[in-house]
Amino acid sequence: MSTPVAQITNLRFGPASKPVLADINLTLEAGHFLGIVGPNGAGKTTLLNLIAGLTQADEGYVDLFGKRLSHFNRHSLLKHIGFLHQLHDHELRLPMRVSNVVAMGLNDYAMPWKRAQHSDKIIQALNLVEMDELADSDFRHLSGGQRQRVRIARALVRKPLLLLLDEPSAALDSVRQERLFQLLRRLCDETGMSVIMVEHDIAAISSHVDSVACLNRNIHHHAMRGEEIPEDVWRAMYGDHIHIIAHDAHCIGCAPSEHNND
Amino acid sequence: MIELISQFLASPVMREAIAPSIFISVVAASMSVMVMAHRLSFLTVGVSHASLAGLGLATTLALPLLPTATVFAVVIALLLALMPKQKGISEDAGTGMLFAGSMALGIILISSAGNAQIDLFGLLFGNILTISPADLLWLNILGSLILIVLFLAARAWWSIAFDAVTADASGLPVSSLRLLLYGMVGLTVILCVKLAGIVLTAGLMVLPAACAWLWGRSLLSLWFLAISFSLLGTLSGLLWSYAHDWPAGASVVLALCGCFIISWGASWLKARVQ
Numbered sequence: 001m002s003t004p005v006a007q008i009t010n011l012r013f014g015p016a017s018k019p020v021l022a023d024i025n026l027t028l029e030a031g032h033f034l035g036i037v038g039p040n041g042a043g044k045t046t047l048l049n050l051i052a053g054l055t056q057a058d059e060g061y062v063d064l065f066g067k068r069l070s071h072f073n074r075h076s077l078l079k080h081i082g083f084l085h086q087l088h089d090h091e092l093r094l095p096m097r098v099s100n101v102v103a104m105g106l107n108d109y110a111m112p113w114k115r116a117q118h119s120d121k122i123i124q125a126l127n128l129v130e131m132d133e134l135a136d137s138d139f140r141h142l143s144g145g146q147r148q149r150v151r152i153a154r155a156l157v158r159k160p161l162l163l164l165l166d167e168p169s170a171a172l173d174s175v176r177q178e179r180l181f182q183l184l185r186r187l188c189d190e191t192g193m194s195v196i197m198v199e200h201d202i203a204a205i206s207s208h209v210d211s212v213a214c215l216n217r218n219i220h221h222h223a224m225r226g227e228e229i230p231e232d233v234w235r236a237m238y239g240d241h242i243h244i245i246a247h248d249a250h251c252i253g254c255a256p257s258e259h260n261n262d
Numbered sequence: 263m264i265e266l267i268s269q270f271l272a273s274p275v276m277r278e279a280i281a282p283s284i285f286i287s288v289v290a291a292s293m294s295v296m297v298m299a300h301r302l303s304f305l306t307v308g309v310s311h312a313s314l315a316g317l318g319l320a321t322t323l324a325l326p327l328l329p330t331a332t333v334f335a336v337v338i339a340l341l342l343a344l345m346p347k348q349k350g351i352s353e354d355a356g357t358g359m360l361f362a363g364s365m366a367l368g369i370i371l372i373s374s375a376g377n378a379q380i381d382l383f384g385l386l387f388g389n390i391l392t393i394s395p396a397d398l399l400w401l402n403i404l405g406s407l408i409l410i411v412l413f414l415a416a417r418a419w420w421s422i423a424f425d426a427v428t429a430d431a432s433g434l435p436v437s438s439l440r441l442l443l444y445g446m447v448g449l450t451v452i453l454c455v456k457l458a459g460i461v462l463t464a465g466l467m468v469l470p471a472a473c474a475w476l477w478g479r480s481l482l483s484l485w486f487l488a489i490s491f492s493l494l495g496t497l498s499g500l501l502w503s504y505a506h507d508w509p510a511g512a513s514v515v516l517a518l519c520g521c522f523i524i525s526w527g528a529s530w531l532k533a534r535v536q
Contacts, residue, residue, distance in 0.1 A: 052431045075433040083431035094299055094424050095478045101424070110418035110434060138479055154428070164431075 003066035005030050005162050005194040006051060011060035013046055020046050023218050024060070030161070030192045033185060035205045037198075038215035044198040045086065047215065048164050051196065052083050065161065079107050082160035084151055084168055092140050098150050099135040102126060105154035118157075125157035126150070128183060144171040152180065156187075163187075165197040169204065181208040270504045279390045279510065282401055283496050286390075286457045287466065287514075289405045291492030292412055293450040294471035295484050299423035302447055303468045305342055308357035309451045310463035312338040312364030317385060318371025328400045332452045338364060339448030343441050388459030388511025397456060404453050411446055419443050420481050457496075458511035465515035469495070473522050476529040495521045 006028040014020035021043040028034055038044050049055040051062055053074035062069040064077045082105070102122045108114040126132040129149040134142065139150065148171040155163060163184070169177040185208045187193045199205050202212060214221045270276050297306055316334025320327045338360055345356035372382065384392065393401075418439050421429045430436045447467075454463040470492035471484065478484035499514030506513075 054427070054430055075435060078431060078433035081431065083428060085427050085431070087427060094420070095475065095480065095484060096424065097480055100480055104421050104424065104428070105432065107433070110415075110421060112413060112417060 002030060004028055004063070005032070005065060006196070007063040008051070009060050009063070011047075011050060011057050011062065013043070013050060013055065013057050015058075019058075019217065021050070021217060026213065026219065026222070028162075028194050028196065030194055031188050032211070033188045033195045033197070033209045035197050035199055035202070035209040035212045036215050037200065037202045037205075037212060042216040044215055045166055048083075048085075048166050048196065048198060052081060052164055053078060079158070080161040082155035082158060082163040084155045084163075084165045086166045086170065096139045097135070098126070098131065098137050098139050098142070099123075101139050101150050102135075102153045102157050105157040107158050121157055122153075125153040128156055128187075129153045129180075145173060145176060148172060149176070149180075159191070159193075161193060163193055163195045163197075165195065167198055167200065169199065169201075174204075177204055181205055184208065266505055267501065270501050273504065275391050276500065276504055279393065279500065280497075282393055282398060283390050283457055283500060283510075283514070284493065285405055286401065286453055287470075287492040287496035288489055289408050290450055290454050290466040291470035291488040292485060293408065293447065294467050294469070294492070295474070295481070295488050296412075296416070296419050296423070296443060297447060297467050298471035298475060299420060300443065302444075303464060304354055304357050305339065305444070305447060306451055306467040307464045308342065308361035309335050309339050309448050310455060310460050311361045312368075313452060313455060314368030314385070314460055315364035315371065316368070318368035318375070321375040322371045326396075328397055328452065328456075331455070332400075332404065332449060334364075335452050336445050336448040339444040339451075340441060343444035384459070385455070386459045386461050387509050388455065388457050388462060390457045390510050393456065401453060401456060404449050408446055408449055408453070411442065415439060415442060416481065416485075458515055462511050462515045465518055466492070469515070469518035469522055473518075473525040476525050491518070491521050491525070 004027045006026070008024050008026040011024035012019050012022045014022075024047065026034075036044050036047065046055065050057050051064075053062075053069050056071075065080060067073060067077060069077060099119070099122050102125055103109055103118060105125070106118050106121065123132050123135060126135055129152050131146065131149050131153060134146065139147065142150065148168065152165075152168055155165070165184075169180060172180060181204070184195050184197070188195055188210075197205065197209070206212065209225075211222060211224045213219050214223070297303060313331045313335045316331035317327055319325070319334065320330035323330075342353065342357055342360060345351055345353065383389075418429070418434055421432075421434065422436055422439060426436055450467060451463055454466045458466050470488040473491040474484045474487035478487050495518035496514050498520075499517035500510055502508060502517060503510040503513035
């Protein structure tokens, strides 16, 4: 069996009496596409930040590509990770071309002594999100959805082994959301890249991902493709006031139940 | 006008001042892009005013002025970089406190020293026309160091200004690079004090990039434009100073303000036409 891309063991973040995350155990193989769902404040973003080494866990550990993530090796391990977070408040102050924004995702972007031409890689990454025609445009003048696609291209340009995405579909319309999930599925299958994606809408991702982890402080359930998520898991995550509606046969978690007609 | 320029170039005092002024304006303009990108305008005000305490210390202890002020400015800048991590103290509040405290210390030290040789007006408002060979050597060393570090770290700093979280997740040592940036801002402030003085230094470190910001579309174009505006402001300011016998530093800063107003007006007109 090959080395897992990411392995999370007994992870806890926050005080033991009232942790933000506790007892998190996950293993991610190469080419696996994992969706993480959960209510607001469930710790989804914190979990991504812990995997990316942006935050230190209070207990447990994260292994990336077979190596224990620590303060000393995080910079070298992170070079194999693509990351997209949710906060983009500051970036519109700086005058930047779209291609320059994508170039920032390259591993040697900050090294002026490595002046190799990366325009092919940049155009390829923009092509994946269908933004290559706007490569010379001013990033500040793009729409919210277009900017999000450029950020996704920035995360992909380094050809990461692991892609961490925090609600990547937030600014996208439903057609673009579907194309994004299809693209991620294709990259997982063709290149062996693994993806951990936080999303609110399980219905939107369920037919693309390999598994869904239901998170609310703990991982209440980790459902593989075709597996049903028990109703008590939904209630443990979202409370008793939810209505569960089945979508189709491929939808992870959505099984017909007596609540279908609610 | 041509006669004025030829007299200006023939003046021995101005001839000596032009080269260091151009060098200072190139270094300050280059750093001004990062000052704008990282929103460090108030830091430059704080560090420049705090350097008065360094100058006061140098006067009291009979140490060389510029090297002592340099060390003091870098220490203050690094303190300000680390201060926001302390709970409850925002960066601008920290800058305000250190700025006021250091300035008060500087005034007391300088007045207690009772040294009539100190050119207080020159310290406050700059005096590039009386630059000594020792000062020139110090400025050349500092300026070269700043330009080398800037060349090596510019893209990383730019990346952090654009999106610090992604830069951190990309493997860049964001905290160390930020400390380095603050240190370099401290050094640049000292460089500018000789030309524009403690009070007007922020003008040299903000206005060139502010002019360029309205037109640039990338780091390289911003850098090129900021240097161009800075050179235009510095040379026309020196010429103005020569023509009317005005203080050189104030004339340069006023010329840069003029550049900004023209640049902003042209940008506004362009937007209206489009």
